[in-house]
Amino acid sequence: MPTTTDFEHMLRDVALRVTRPRMAVLSAVHDHPHADTDSIIGIVRSDLGGVSHQAVYDVLRALTAAGLLRRIEPPGSVARYEARVGDNHHHVVCRSCGAIADVDCAVGAAPCLTASDDHGFVIDEAEVIYRGLCPGCSTATSF
Numbered sequence: 001m002p003t004t005t006d007f008e009h010m011l012r013d014v015a016l017r018v019t020r021p022r023m024a025v026l027s028a029v030h031d032h033p034h035a036d037t038d039s040i041i042g043i044v045r046s047d048l049g050g051v052s053h054q055a056v057y058d059v060l061r062a063l064t065a066a067g068l069l070r071r072i073e074p075p076g077s078v079a080r081y082e083a084r085v086g087d088n089h090h091h092v093v094c095r096s097c098g099a100i101a102d103v104d105c106a107v108g109a110a111p112c113l114t115a116s117d118d119h120g121f122v123i124d125e126a127e128v129i130y131r132g133l134c135p136g137c138s139t140a141t142s143f
């Protein structure tokens with residue numbers, strides 16, 4: 001788990017000023033991968049007290065633009081954030097409860113899948129959403 005000092009370095013490395021809301025959002029997303037905005041706001045508020053929704057939205061946008069966070073939007077789900085950036089991994093989403101887990105690339109370096117027809121595009125990324133039932137839900141429905 002990264003420490004407070006690590007978070008400060010991450011912010012400085014991308015030329016962002018170290019502020020308490022930025023530190024709190026970074027740490028919340030590291031602790032709760034794939035959290036949605038509302039849960040992140042809840043965690044940051046229990047940490048810092050009176051931080052406005054807008055402030056958290058702004059921090060999420062700045063950290064995502066700086067490449068410290070990755071925003072994912074599985075179809076049918078609200079946007080979620082994670083701190084695992086830059087490795088082009090995929091996600092598996094539970095059809096029933098919406099739980100999300102990381103799946104490493106199918107082959108390795110991006111793009112890890114080769115399109116059968118690239119339509120002339122220079123493809124540098126492939127994103128796959130695997131769908132199914134998480135362990136909790138598949139046990140629950142087998143009765």
Ligand SMILES: [Zn+2]
Pocket residue numbers: 094095096097098099133134135136137138
């Ligand atoms: Zn589930």
Ligand SMILES: [Zn+2]
Pocket residue numbers: 033034082084089090091101102
């Ligand atoms: Zn992920």
